[in-house]
Amino acid sequence: MLIDIQELPENTLIESDICIVGGGAAGxxxxxxxxxxxxxxxxxxxxxxxxxxxxQSLYQGENMGVPYFPLKESRGRYLGGSTNxxxxxxxxxxxxxxxxxxxxxxxxxxIAKAELNPYYQRAQKVxxxxxxxxxxxxxxxxxxxxxxxxxxxxxQIETYIWQIVPPTHLRFGQAYQAExxxxxxIKTYLHANVVEIxxxxxxxNVTRLRVATLEGKKFWVSAxxxxxxxGGIENPRLLLASNQVQSNGLGNQHDLVGRFFMEHPYLKSxxxxxxxxxxxxxxxxxxxxxxxxxxxxxxxxxxxxQQQEQILNFCTRLVPILPDWVQAFNxxxxxxxxxxxIFHEAFPSITEGQRYRGDTSVLEDLSKVIANxxxxxxxxxxxxxxxxxxxxxxxxxxxHLIGEQxxxxxxxxxxxxxxxxxxxxxxxxxxxxxxxxxxxxxxxQQIIAEEFAHSGLGQLKIELTNDESWESxxxxxxxxxxxxxxxxxxxxxxxxxxxxxxxxNLYVAGSSVFPTSGLSNPTLTLIALAIRLADHLKETMASQxxxxxxxxxxxSPQQ
Numbered sequence: 157m158l159i160d161i162q163e164l165p166e167n168t169l170i171e172s173d174i175c176i177v178g179g180g181a182a183g184x185x186x187x188x189x190x191x192x193x194x195x196x197x198x199x200x201x202x203x204x205x206x207x208x209x210x211x212q213s214l215y216q217g218e219n220m221g222v223p224y225f226p227l228k229e230s231r232g233r234y235l236g237g238s239t240n241x242x243x244x245x246x247x248x249x250x251x252x253x254x255x256x257x258x259x260x261x262x263x264x265x266x267i268a269k270a271e272l273n274p275y276y277q278r279a280q281k282v283x284x285x286x287x288x289x290x291x292x293x294x295x296x297x298x299x300x301x302x303x304x305x306x307x308x309x310x311x312q313i314e315t316y317i318w319q320i321v322p323p324t325h326l327r328f329g330q331a332y333q334a335e336x337x338x339x340x341x342i343k344t345y346l347h348a349n350v351v352e353i354x355x356x357x358x359x360x361n362v363t364r365l366r367v368a369t370l371e372g373k374k375f376w377v378s379a380x381x382x383x384x385x386x387g388g389i390e391n392p393r394l395l396l397a398s399n400q401v402q403s404n405g406l407g408n409q410h411d412l413v414g415r416f417f418m419e420h421p422y423l424k425s426x427x428x429x430x431x432x433x434x435x436x437x438x439x440x441x442x443x444x445x446x447x448x449x450x451x452x453x454x455x456x457x458x459x460x461x462q463q464q465e466q467i468l469n470f471c472t473r474l475v476p477i478l479p480d481w482v483q484a485f486n487x488x489x490x491x492x493x494x495x496x497x498i499f500h501e502a503f504p505s506i507t508e509g510q511r512y513r514g515d516t517s518v519l520e521d522l523s524k525v526i527a528n529x530x531x532x533x534x535x536x537x538x539x540x541x542x543x544x545x546x547x548x549x550x551x552x553x554x555x556h557l558i559g560e561q562x563x564x565x566x567x568x569x570x571x572x573x574x575x576x577x578x579x580x581x582x583x584x585x586x587x588x589x590x591x592x593x594x595x596x597x598x599x600x601q602q603i604i605a606e607e608f609a610h611s612g613l614g615q616l617k618i619e620l621t622n623d624e625s626w627e628s629x630x631x632x633x634x635x636x637x638x639x640x641x642x643x644x645x646x647x648x649x650x651x652x653x654x655x656x657x658x659x660x661n662l663y664v665a666g667s668s669v670f671p672t673s674g675l676s677n678p679t680l681t682l683i684a685l686a687i688r689l690a691d692h693l694k695e696t697m698a699s700q701x702x703x704x705x706x707x708x709x710x711x712s713p714q715q
Contacts, residue, residue: 158337160204161348166373170345172198174693175365175377177350177394178385179203180237181679182665182686184328184336185282186383189690191339195697198377199336200348200367202386203234205329210370214349214576217389217583221567222629224587230633231387235346236329238387238633239679243441244321245452246285246680248276250469252459253560253674259466260592262416262563265671266643266652275684282683284325286449290317298446299436307434309607312461316471318452318677320442348375351578353382353398353406355659362662368578381693385665385686388417388635392569392668393583395639395649395656407639407649407656414569416640417585418561418673419631421593423620426555426601428474430614433551437474454558456675457600468560468592469675470600476550555616558632559597560675562590569638587631594626634678639668654689665689 174190176183179201187199203211211234217227224230232240249269256264277288289295292306292315299305306315325331336344345367352366362382367375384391392414396405407413436444437453444451454471462469561567567588571581598620605616619625642648645657650669656662665686667678674681 157339157342158333158344158346161345161367161375162369162371162373164375166375168375169364170198170343170367170375170377172196172343172377172379173697174198174381174383175200175379176383176385176665177365178237178387178390178666179235179329179344180232180385180387180666181239181328182682183237183383183385184332185279185683185686186385186665186690187339187342187344188282188332188335189687190694191335191342193341193694195341197342198379199342199344200350200365200377201235201344201346202349204346205235205333207232207234207240210577211347211349214578214580215389216576217585218572218574219585219587221586221588224585224631225633227389227583227585230635231389234329235333235344236327239326239328241633242326242677242679244283244326245318245677246283246321247290247316247318247676248272248684249674249676249681250459252462253469253672253676257463260468260562260672262565262647263672266641266648272681272684272688275688276680278687279680279683280319282325282687283321283680284331285319285321285680286447290319292317295446295451299444302444302446304435304439304444306436307611307613309455309611309613312458313604313607314456314458315436316454316456316675318454320450320452322448322450349578350377350386350394351397351580352400353394353662355398355401355406357401359401359406360658361660370577379661380697381661381663383663383665383689384639387666388638388668389569389583389585391664391666392638393571393580396569396571397580406662407659409658410646412565412640412647412649414638415565415567416563416637416671417567417569417587417635418563418637418670419587420634420673420675420677421559421561421589421597421629422632423557423559423597423626423629424554425557425619425625425628426605426617427477427619428553428555428608428614428616430551430553433476433553434474434613438476438550438553440476455604457603461603465599465603467599468562468596470557470559470596471675472558472601472604473556474553475556477552477554478550555601557597557601558675559593559600561673562592563637563640563672564588564590589629632677634667634673636667636670636673636678639664640671641669642671653692654685663689663693 173195174197176186176199190197215228232238251269254265254269280288348367350365351368354364355362365377395407395413399405442450454473456471570584572584574582608614608616639649641650650664654663667682
């Protein structure tokens with residue numbers, strides 16, 4: 157059932173067994189796991205069914221460290237969350253990402269990759285992906301049938317495989333809205349902004365949530381178990397802002413909430429010229445299709461090489477540098493379709509148009525296209541009658557370098573004195589990189605350049621020469637680590653079951669619990685962890701219901 161909380165009487169007390177805060181990938185996955193289970197579930201979503209500027213503005217914050225995207229534009233605040241914005245690239249974390257690495261401070265997860273593997277398999281289905289196979293060998297024969305071969309680059313250079321979520325599952329809000337509406341035991345409340353987590357006096361149990369609308373109406377939610385699933389910035393923000401009982405915020409006894417903010421540093425740097433471009437790495441996004449599964453690829457480094465070089469996980473994508481007329485044609489297609497493609501027009505820092513000459517006007521693009529109509533016609537003809545010939549290829553490629561970020565306690569989310577429309581402190585992001593982050597990208601590119609030269613495939617021109625080269629480093633819109641998982645309360649915010657240390661009925665879902673960032677896009681892993689958390693809650697509530705009993709709540713909540 158979908159309910160707009162604005163239509164309820166003010167001061168309504170919503171009672172449930174499980175309360176999930178946030179209707180993104182993690183929150184929707186959790187809610188679906190409880191459909192037809194013997195529990196009443198309420199899912200609280202801050203936004204509605206589509207973008208609303210007033211709600212989105214609640215994300216506004218200040219960047220203090222490494223230059224970063226405008227915070228208001230870095231997530232989606234309506235049903236489906238940031239799945240409304242992503243391109244669907246999916247890949248599990250690697251074994252090494254979970255391991256203690258002596259050369260990386262604060263590394264290691266309290267769970268092993270093997271423990272998460274069964275949940276990855278279930279996450280594949282939730283995401284509408286193909287088989288749970290990500291080794292290149294699993295796809296090699298099928299790719300050969302498509303005349304796509306892996307060039308010889310040595311044993312230490314690996315081909316990383318991604319699967320790309322199909323349009324049917326890309327936007328979780330749209331894909332699962334009908335299920336949420338029809339589920340008899342799930343109530344999804346729209347425009348429900350959680351502004352405070354209330355606890356008993358020792359802060360060992362959450363008693364209820366204070367909820368508000370942008371118009372100022374107040375509501376309350378009580379439950380046996382509460383789960384925060386609002387992302388790597390908003391999860392710590394809510395914990396820090398709920399400071400009525402514990403002045404430093406909930407779960408923050410050791411000053412760890414908001415620390416260890418991690419991203420995937422992204423840098424466009426370096427060019428390589430091929431005698432013949434390897435299609436495995438230079439085809440466009442979604443242009444490799446095996447059966448019903450779309451694949452993406454990149455060059456990565458083996459676990460053994462990472463250990464030997466004492467570097468972090470890394471990959472590079474090879475993006476063809478296309479002629480101006482091709483770029484103009486792609487740009488014009490994007491602009492004329494009304495920006496109804498992958499990204500929403502309200503998020504200019506994410507928009508796909510940046511990849512397609514976003515700094516040009518429609519008239520400029522049109523002029524370039526008209527001047528090259530003969531080439532465009534030939535290209536269209538070739539694509540229509542010769543499927544084996546990929547006309548978008550270029551012998552010259554730019555390297556898109558993507559690295560893992562080492563956990564850094566000084567890279568963090570803090571509260572500012574400025575408050576949003578609901579009275580909640582806005583955030584300050586102090587994103588900081590460590591020397592090993594830069595060294596990983598520098599050394600990895602050197603290794604790949606050496607392999608290309610040795611193989612004779614092409615010559616790589618390295619452009620990382622001084623500190624100025626790093627001024628163009630950006631993130632990947634992947635917010636991780638700010639409520640990190642650890643079995644030891646002095647080293648993390650949540651335990652191995654994602655429960656906040658010291659609070660019996662408060663859990664956190666999403667990539668904010670990642671102790672390390674790995675190299676892969678985080679969504680598939682956070683979905684797997686959400687399914688694992690749902691299983692844990694089912695088991696806990698069935699076997700020990702007294703541990704999660706609702707505490708007495710006043711029938712007349714305080715104003």
